[in-house]
Amino acid sequence: MFARNRVLREVDQGGNTAAAQALIETNEPILSFDTAYNLQLAISQYEPFVAAGGWEEIPQEAYNLSIGKGGKANIAVKRRLISSGDMAVVENVDDMFDQQTDAGVRAFQARHGLIVNGQVDEPTWYAMSVPAQTRLNQLYLNFQRVQTMAANLSERYVVVNIPAATIEAVAGGMVEQRHTAVVGRVERATPIMASKVSQINFNPYWHVPKSLIERDLTKYMQEDPEYLTKQNIHIYDGSGAEISPTTIDWTNIGAAVNYMFRQEPGAENSMGHCKINFYNPYDCYLHDTPTKALFGENARFHSSGCVRVEGVNQLVNWLLRDNGDWDQARVDTTFESNERLDVECKARVPLHTTYITAWANKQGTVSFRDDVYQFDAQGKVTFEEA
Template sequence: MVASQSAKQGATGARMRRGLLGVSLLGAVSLLFTGLTSTPTLAQNAALKALIEQQQRVEWRDQFDNTMRSLQAVESSSPTLSPDTATYVETAIQRYSAIVQNGGWPQVTSGRRAMRLGAREDNVISLRRRLMVSGDLEQTAGMSDTFDSYVDAAVRRFQIRHGLTPDGVVGKSTLDAMNVPAVVRLSQLETNMVRLRSMSGFLGDRYVMVNIPAAEIEAVENGRVRSRHTAVVGKIDRQTPILNSKIYELNFNPYWTVPVSIIRKDLIPKMNEDPQYLEKNRIRIFDWKGNELAWQQIDWGTDEATKFQFRQEPGEINSLGSVRINFHNKHQVYLHDTPSKSLFGSDYRFHSSGCVRVQNVRELITWLLESTTPDWNRARVDETIRSGVREDVRLKAQIPLYLAYVTGWATAEGVVHFRDDIYDRDGLALDGAGTAVSAYQ
């Protein structure tokens, strides 16, 4: 009801602004033509053109405000693993089946420069057709070759649905996503419906879900998403595992014990390049009896280093950041903060060695603690991190955690989301005719 009233007030305000501007425009034109004999014609035309352009800018701003409000509706408060998500995907499958039967959508090309607001070129026409077929652009938007505010809003909507930065610019990432054939998207939905059905039971009153292909985390409480967090997950060759577990402990200002795989793949090569690497990164070496060693005592030309323990001290450059979130698993992975916050702003967030880095981790850990360990609140979380002192906190009630792999899903609002099959787990490929086939056949 509040949203409806707000929308009505916004529409009324827009009409009033246009009405007042129209009155002032007519008044200005009347004044211009009253003095025809004393005012040069060129000056009159220039003034009239300026007023018309001002009115167009105000109208465009009103339209843009409305479209941006509609973009906010793309994000749903329902969790990805909602019991109803599989039903929404069924509806999306019917819709995408019809798209495929009607020939799919056109391929979109771009010139040397990415298309954006204000561009005028023939490629905008195919862009409009593509966005109309997928429902991102209204069918009544026309086939102009101008990249106007309607196309801009439609591109942003498409980008949000595909996990891309919604900047309205049709660059390489957006173009690649647009040119994935409709038949592949349909197959993604069919594959993911099976996954979603297998996880459509009761997952807990409060739980955390990491969607690996989306590189996104949901904190869910009583069937609604309490908060969403951008994530960085495992590289293609160091994948984040798919599993169900429970979060049981938080480590504030943690040490980082370097896993053997990283010692072998990363640390040894870096020490061969720069013998000061350990010192620069505050990493100390210990044998398994707790005795500290100097880096000169190890033969870096072999795998000898894998026989020792490498531990990074707490602090600003610690790879785990300010907090580590532990859950039961055999893969030696966990959720954690990171000093490399810039990676959260990238469309491609597959950079870790299997662990999951969490943006705005303080909000997540405060939520984890607030009902299970009530003597903790945000102020205490902030103070503990600020102190730099090591502290371990076991949750009084463990929180379910799901590391899931969902590349296509739909919401109650009819919005269909897709993500890249980064680990090639959908089992889809294209045959010579461009038809999606299962790699498992």
């Protein structure tokens, strides 16, 4: 008890979180020749370690361990953190979850894109349980992916990294903005593609795609006949005349898809205050969202293929900086006004959606993400891009 109280007094959880974030929040792009070089260095470090047997398995008893807790499972957690470089080597590995263990867990969580809370929660336990050989295989695959893509990059570009559910706005070889994102779930995956940003739609209408009418809208209306009204969605026939939801048989999917469903601009609009257009055959785009809480989750795979962007107003300002008459204040004011406005981007900034599950920076920090679409399992190095 006395040891636990001492640990709780000494630990600086805020400082440990800041140190963990500093390991990954550099201005180095995930896609670059520098990252390819850093991945080579990581491979050279992981290969002999894996050949020697890798790290030990984490027992189930480690689940939910956190600062101040004692028990033999702490020894396994510490040995695991030391093995992956998240915790410094200590002379004696004891059974107390102390300041150093808290710092190590937070570093591990930051490197794996997890919520940094210092607790061996379920996502952290599963990430710790991934064998070192699997991580080495990820390094091999992603070195080839990054090396291949880096040759096609321009001076300025946007990257959506699907496994990390993050976005980087890059210029002059440096990340100028980094955004948390929500990307497509497994059954409605965000496609891999290369394109150029063409237009910003402020406070757009949302025309519900036919696929969503078939899969979702008819089901929602059967569950709640007031759903369309609550979501401010109007229905129009082929001549443009608005019709009442009560005239449609919602159990007949074929009948519903013959109409156009349009959501009005406003707080409930599925695209929020803006839509970022780029040429592609998938009807895919970046956009704002009213469901901001999703950005705080570990696994942000919820969309139907499009990409939701946290802090999208800042990205819009970055994309429009060559337009001359746009700044952050004007972007924010236009958002708040709910005014419908389309702005052509004078600079057609390249945009890449890609699949990188492992990368490294010049500090030697190696980051990993889950193989959510199973492209690593398939050994995919290149992708057919639209």
